[in-house]
Amino acid sequence: MPFRIYLVEDEENVNQLLVSYLRKEGWDVVSFLTGEEARQAIHHRPDLWILDIMLPDIDGYQLIREIKADSPEVPVIFISARDAELDRVIGLEMGSDDYLAKPFLPRELVIRTRKLLERVYGKASVSTCVISLPPYSIDESKRMVMHHQQIIELTSKEFDFLLLFAKNQGQAFSREQILKYVWGEDYFGTDRVVDDIVRRIRKKMPDLRIETIYGYGYRVVKQ
Known part of the structure; x- marks a missing residue:
């Protein structure tokens, strides 16, 4: 079965673009435009979360708290356009596994996602589908x-x-x-x-x- 990835990004055009790139890798991608929509899906426990910190309602910090409370082993990648150094430090303290500062190339997100999945679940399980x-x-x-x-x-x-x-x-x-x-x-x-x-x-x-x-x-x- 392909890995299931949940993406939370409130900019619709960016959301669709990232989903397109991630799905080309064969991953099962579900996207959300608001923090509340993502919060309702936490109990589904995907294989990986990609979280934008700046959201119109619930911010990424609150989401990662609830995600880690429900399933602490699930990896998380933070993305943000805010203060890169501060967000990176806070994100790591809260349990994020990687961080990308906007703007970034979609391909870079794909590479980081693959490497994180390999690290957490093993290279063979990521590469065989x-x-x-x-x-x-x-x-x-x-x-x-x-x-x-x-x-x-x-x-x-x-x-x-x-x-x-x-x-x-x-x-x-x-x-x-x-x-x-x-x-x-x-x-x-x-x-x-x-x-x-x-x-x-x-x-x-x-x-x-x-x-x-x-x-x-x-x-x-x-x-």
């Missing part, structure tokens, strides 16, 4: 797709597209959602690239059932 999408199997860590012991060669974007649908089998995604996940928030080209990537994957993986939802997007379902 195979998704079954019969008759195909998808190894996230190796970014490899297998079909009856044969490797199917995919481009990076083809693999990202496949991973999105493999992790959300049966769920429909619009072309806009696919563009944001595969090409990123900064892509400003035509959405016809989505149709093109679907055509290529259908050719390479003829047994994959990709359903077209006319006027909207696509959905992948099990055979």
